Amino acid sequence: MKLVPKDMEMFEQAREHIDTIIVPLIGVDFGSDTKSYARMNEFLTILSSEIERQFKGRIILIPPFTYIASSEEEAKKQAALDWKSNFLNEGFKHVFFITCDSNWKAVENDFEQTLIWVPAIPLEGLDDTYKRQMMDEQVRQISTIFSQRWQREK
Amino acid sequence: MSKHRVSRRQFLNYTLTGVGGFMAAGMLMPMLRFAVDPVLEAAGGENYVATKQKVDDLTGKPVRLDFSYKQKDAWYESEVTDTAWVYKNDEGKIVALSPVCKHLGCTVDWNTSKDHPNQFFCPCHFGRYTKDGMNVKGTPPLKPLDSYDYKVKDGILYLGSAVPHKEA
Ligand code: FES
Numbered sequence: 001m002k003l004v005p006k007d008m009e010m011f012e013q014a015r016e017h018i019d020t021i022i023v024p025l026i027g028v029d030f031g032s033d034t035k036s037y038a039r040m041n042e043f044l045t046i047l048s049s050e051i052e053r054q055f056k057g058r059i060i061l062i063p064p065f066t067y068i069a070s071s072e073e074e075a076k077k078q079a080a081l082d083w084k085s086n087f088l089n090e091g092f093k094h095v096f097f098i099t100c101d102s103n104w105k106a107v108e109n110d111f112e113q114t115l116i117w118v119p120a121i122p123l124e125g126l127d128d129t130y131k132r133q134m135m136d137e138q139v140r141q142i143s144t145i146f147s148q149r150w151q152r153e154k
Numbered sequence: 155m156s157k158h159r160v161s162r163r164q165f166l167n168y169t170l171t172g173v174g175g176f177m178a179a180g181m182l183m184p185m186l187r188f189a190v191d192p193v194l195e196a197a198g199g200e201n202y203v204a205t206k207q208k209v210d211d212l213t214g215k216p217v218r219l220d221f222s223y224k225q226k227d228a229w230y231e232s233e234v235t236d237t238a239w240v241y242k243n244d245e246g247k248i249v250a251l252s253p254v255c256k257h258l259g260c261t262v263d264w265n266t267s268k269d270h271p272n273q274f275f276c277p278c279h280f281g282r283y284t285k286d287g288m289n290v291k292g293t294p295p296l297k298p299l300d301s302y303d304y305k306v307k308d309g310i311l312y313l314g315s316a317v318p319h320k321e322a
Contacts (some may be wrong), residue, residue, distance in 0.1 A: 014258055017279055017294075057258025058278035132220060132235075147277050 001060045002052060011060065020059040020146070021087045024048045025080065025099035027069035036120075037069055040100035043120035048098060050139045055146065069101070077107045084114070094149060098142070116142060202305050202312035207240060209306050212248065216241040216264045216274075216285070219250075221313055238302050238313055239264055239274070243286070251287045252300040252316040262299070274299065287319060 001007035001018065011018050024044050029037040044064075052061040065083060067076050084095045097104075097111060100120035108115050118138055123131055160168075205221045216239040225234045239251045239262075251274070253261045260278035267275040267282070273290065274283040282290040287299035303314030 010258065017258055054261045055278055057255060057260040057276075143277065150277075 001056055003060065003062055007060075014057075015091075018058055018060060019091075019093040020055075020150075021092050021095045022048060022051060022059050022061045023080070023083060023095065023097050024061075024064040025097050025101060025104060026064040026066050027101045027103075028066060029069035031070065033069060037101075039122055040120040042123060044098065044100050044118075046123075046135060047118065047138055047142075050135055051098075051142060054139055054143060058150075059146075065097075069103075073103065073107060077104075077110060081110065084111075093153065096146070116145060118142070202303075202314045204307075205238075205240075205311045205313055207311040209248065209309055209311050212240060212242045212311075214241055214243070216251075218253075218264070219311075219313075236313075236316075237261065240311065241285075248304060248306075248311070249286065250302040250304050250311075250313055252302060254300065254316075255281050255295055256289060256297040256299065257281050257294040 001011055026041050026044060027037050028041075048061055048064075052059065065080055067079075080097060084097075087095045094114070096114050096116060098116045098118065100118055102117065102119075104115060105117055108117075118141075121134060126134075201223070203221050203223045205219045207217070207219055219238045219240050220235055221238070222233050222235045224231055237253045239253055241249055243249050253263075253274075255262050255276040255278065257276065257279060260276050262274040262276045262281070262283065264274055265272055266277070267273065267280075270282055270290075272285060274285070274287070276282070276293075276295070279294045281293045281295040283295065283299055284290060287301060289295040289298050298319035300316040300318050302316050305312045305314065
């Protein structure tokens with residue numbers, strides 16, 4: 001589900017079935033890496049909306065956690081983890097972070113396997129069919145991670 | 155002189171019926187059009203989207219077809235992608251099912267549950283449907299999968315809108 005009233009109505013009626021939050025982590029940079037951060041943004045936006053489409057009935061895709069790319073790692077991490085504990089307190093069972101920014105890999109361990117990093121593949125100039133296949137493949141891989149988590153708790 | 159002279163009264167009668175008839179027709183025609191048009195439109199104006207699927211290549215094994223079309227919202231014109239599971243059933247008839255799970259709307263997959271092969275499986279709350287799209291009792295979904303209207307043109311499959319399953 002997305003954070004829109006129509007979906008939230010459904011959420012309120014079926015709360016016990018919707019136990020997972022997805023948080024995209026998206027950096028912004030206007031220094032030397034402008035374009036590569038823009039690419040990550042484009043890629044992750046499409047990817048997360050595809051994930052949302054696939055798992056509409058169990059996850060909520062919230063607006064991205066957005067940060068200045070050059071800002072300090074520790075502070076970013078803390079803020080993201082605060083989001084996580086907040087959602088867990090709200091009764092959600094799973095909070096997944098998804099990002100293309102490899103800087104997060106340094107602090108991966110603090111996220112206890114809930115941080116999913118995917119490389120942003122440049123989409124410029126790719127033909128539609130190919131783009132779609134590629135996205136599907138990514139979504140499939142991430143699905144496996146979700147499914148494993150969900151199965152484990154059963 | 156003929157005895158059949160048209161009396162003044164008759165003359166008026168004829169002309170008035172004539173004119174009245176025209177007037178009535180003039181009024182009725184547009185009304186009729188309004189009444190009938192939506193019917194015509196629903197039949198002829200339905201949007202079918204071409205898939206890449208050649209009908210001859212379809213088998214009994216469901217394949218996943220993605221097809222896109224433009225949708226206009228208040229703000230954006232966006233490209234929407236929909237998916238269908240398509241196969242030929244035992245009678246050779248094409249079946250095109252919507253992958254949207256009737257429980258809470260996740261996308262169902264074909265044959266991905268090891269314990270329940272040859273069924274549609276929903277990863278979210280483990281909902282299941284038999285190949286013809288009927289929901290399996292005891293799993294969360296309470297309704298069968300929707301199916302797409304379709305049409306075949308030049309050997310290519312065209313999909314229309316997804317309609318709820320007609321209860322047998
Ligand atoms: S959304 Fe498919 S089983 Fe719940």
